[in-house]
Amino acid sequence: MSANRHLVVYPLSGVKTIAVSIRVKAGSRYEPGPSWGAFHLLEHAISAFGTAKYPSSELFRQHLEDHGINVGLSTSNSEINIHLKAPDQSLSQVLELIDELLFHPLLDSPDLANEIKVIDQEYQDKWSSPYVKYHRQIDQKLYGPEHPYIRDGLGQPDYVKTLTSADLQNLHRHYFVKPNIFIGASGNVPTETVLKHIDQILSNHLGSAVQETIPPTHFDPSTLYFSEAHSDSSVFHWFWPNHGDAKLTIFQQMEYSLLRTLLGDSQSSRLFKLLRTANGLVYRLETVTGMYPLAGYFGLFFSADPTKYLQIRDLINAEIAKFVSTPIPEAEFSRAINYLNLQINNVYDSPDKIASSLSGYLLNDGRWIKPEEYLKLSQRFRESSIRQLLAKLTSKPKLITYICSRPVDL
Numbered sequence: 315m316s317a318n319r320h321l322v323v324y325p326l327s328g329v330k331t332i333a334v335s336i337r338v339k340a341g342s343r344y345e346p347g348p349s350w351g352a353f354h355l356l357e358h359a360i361s362a363f364g365t366a367k368y369p370s371s372e373l374f375r376q377h378l379e380d381h382g383i384n385v386g387l388s389t390s391n392s393e394i395n396i397h398l399k400a401p402d403q404s405l406s407q408v409l410e411l412i413d414e415l416l417f418h419p420l421l422d423s424p425d426l427a428n429e430i431k432v433i434d435q436e437y438q439d440k441w442s443s444p445y446v447k448y449h450r451q452i453d454q455k456l457y458g459p460e461h462p463y464i465r466d467g468l469g470q471p472d473y474v475k476t477l478t479s480a481d482l483q484n485l486h487r488h489y490f491v492k493p494n495i496f497i498g499a500s501g502n503v504p505t506e507t508v509l510k511h512i513d514q515i516l517s518n519h520l521g522s523a524v525q526e527t528i529p530p531t532h533f534d535p536s537t538l539y540f541s542e543a544h545s546d547s548s549v550f551h552w553f554w555p556n557h558g559d560a561k562l563t564i565f566q567q568m569e570y571s572l573l574r575t576l577l578g579d580s581q582s583s584r585l586f587k588l589l590r591t592a593n594g595l596v597y598r599l600e601t602v603t604g605m606y607p608l609a610g611y612f613g614l615f616f617s618a619d620p621t622k623y624l625q626i627r628d629l630i631n632a633e634i635a636k637f638v639s640t641p642i643p644e645a646e647f648s649r650a651i652n653y654l655n656l657q658i659n660n661v662y663d664s665p666d667k668i669a670s671s672l673s674g675y676l677l678n679d680g681r682w683i684k685p686e687e688y689l690k691l692s693q694r695f696r697e698s699s700i701r702q703l704l705a706k707l708t709s710k711p712k713l714i715t716y717i718c719s720r721p722v723d724l
């Protein structure tokens with residue numbers, strides 16, 4: 315394994331494939347100006363019109379097929395993601411494609427108008443789902459109606475329609491530079507060669523990092539009822555706001571995971587056993603967390619018969635009070651830690667997942683955190699700290715949201 319701040323290569327013997335995951339800090343929340351959606355169009359354009367060396371969609375596609383290379387792209391609120399997967403014999407083609415896709419895509423094409431229509435359809439498909447609309451309203455209550463954290467990665471169709479190739483080239487020039495790019499590679503690869511080669515590609519494109527200027531968030535704790543007349547299923551969410559993860563250490567993030575495992579995220583968790591196993595009151599039940607740098611939430615999600623809501627509410631409140639005030643039995647505590655430790659190793663089982671996990675660490679945490687480091691840190695867990703964490707997280711007023719065919723007495 316070799317690494318720097320922008321690149322980690324993790325060789326995996328016994329496989330015949332390579333995977334490269336590239337994350338560029340170029341999502342809707344970083345878009346300059348009051349409108350957004352240009353990064354999404356840029357993401358489509360990167361693979362749609364070919365690159366300098368393969369200057370049409372036809373030539374580009376043929377090249378990928380000839381060497382068995384899969385390329386997948388996506389955009390979110392925080393990044394453009396490019397994922398490459400190929401047989402190991404196509405290593406040199408993959409290395410060349412990293413350079414071509416990142417730094418030499420053809421963005422000036424008469425087909426741009428078609429791609430804008432495609433995005434419009436993608437937007438209609440996504441927003442026809444009532445659950446997407448429900449979660450949009452939740453985000454508005456958690457962060458404020460216009461906050462950059464809740465900008466849809468797909469963008470605003472009316473704004474996307476106004477964009478030109480020149481707009482895309484301008485954005486591309488400023489954002490596709492080394493300080494904003496994070497790459498993980500894994501599979502049957504010669505580590506040092508790959509590291510040197512990609513590092514060379516990146517150092518041809520220095521530039522400056524994205525400056526994040528995030529305005530304050532506004533939390534609105536008033537209940538959200540989302541009417542879904544054609545559905546008999548009822549889904550409830552509880553959200554307690556917090557300060558996000560910018561100031562959380564790796565260990566504190568691990569404490570969140572342990573709390574979630576103990577409280578509601580496994581079949582042996584407290585709330586699962588109480589609400590589902592012992593009383594049959596819920597079908598789905600999970601804890602939920604959302605983490606942006608400066609704001610986030612901790613909460614619960616469950617699906618249940620709305621006439622049982624008050625009974626469920628009282629059981630949850632009593633269990634949280636008990637969790638906070640009573641020491642967690644040693645057997646329960648150590649079983650949860652052991653389970654988490656085993657999950658950490660489960661991520662490192664395929665080139666795809668490893669590459670994606672590595673680039674995610676570089677983007678979100680500034681460095682790769684090795685499995686060994688997690689395992690070592692997990693020896694520091696104290697049951698009293700986990701109880702204090704739940705007390706702290708649930709001390710503020712919470713937001714209750716639900717989706718149901720009729721209003722519920724809460």
Ligand SMILES: [Zn+2]
Pocket residue numbers: 354358433436
């Ligand atoms: Zn798209």
